[in-house]
Amino acid sequence: MNKEKIDSLPIQVFYTSKEETNCPLVTDIIRIGKKLSEKNLIDSKIQATISLKYGKRILINGLVQDYKKIKREELLEIADYDPVKNNLLVIGKTDPKVETALHFMIHHARKETKIIVQIDDKESLDKRKQLIPVIEKKFPINSIDFIKQVLRELRENKIVGMKERGILFISESIKEIENMITKFYEGK
Secondary structure, three states: OEEEOOOOOOEEEEEEEOOOOOOOOHHHHHHHHHHHHHOOOOOOOOOEEEEEEEOOEEEEEOOOOOHHHOOHHHEEEEEEEEOOOOEEEEEOOOOOOOOHHHHHHHHHHOOOOOEEEEEOOHHHHHHHOOOOOEEOOOOOOOOHHHHHHHHHHHOOOOEEEEOOOEEEEEEOOHHHHHHHHHHHHHOO
16 A cells, blocks of 8 residues: 655555556557657656547556656556545556546546646746636646546636646547647647
């Protein structure tokens, strides 16, 4: 069991297995992480959280040392999340990031969402905040209030800025999200 407090509410993590995930979507997350890194959108200073829906579960990265060389052991399969008790049920070797609860709730509230990429790039958000809705209120990222606020903005938008948390992209396909990210950073 692990408790984390980084601009978030305390979260309890229960590991059903400390084995590496066998999810077939592992190669997709690795490929996306490498592409973002090769385009210099993420690095050691600008982190990203990438999640893919897998049935009722999600596959998501934990803390990644080098996105060009993401390893299977840096990924987690989230089997369940209880927002009231703030408990995560996890398969994997690493610890989850605080964004994990937000990603899990978006995937489950928006059935059409298959992939989420969150880039913690506050500088780019400041430059482009006139192009997208930005959540200014500061709640802990895994609080129900924050999650509801993000979901409200996602009703009409596929890109949402989060003050202090960067930019959140959602999509139904990997190809579409890659195009969205490229267009956003090219300013189109």
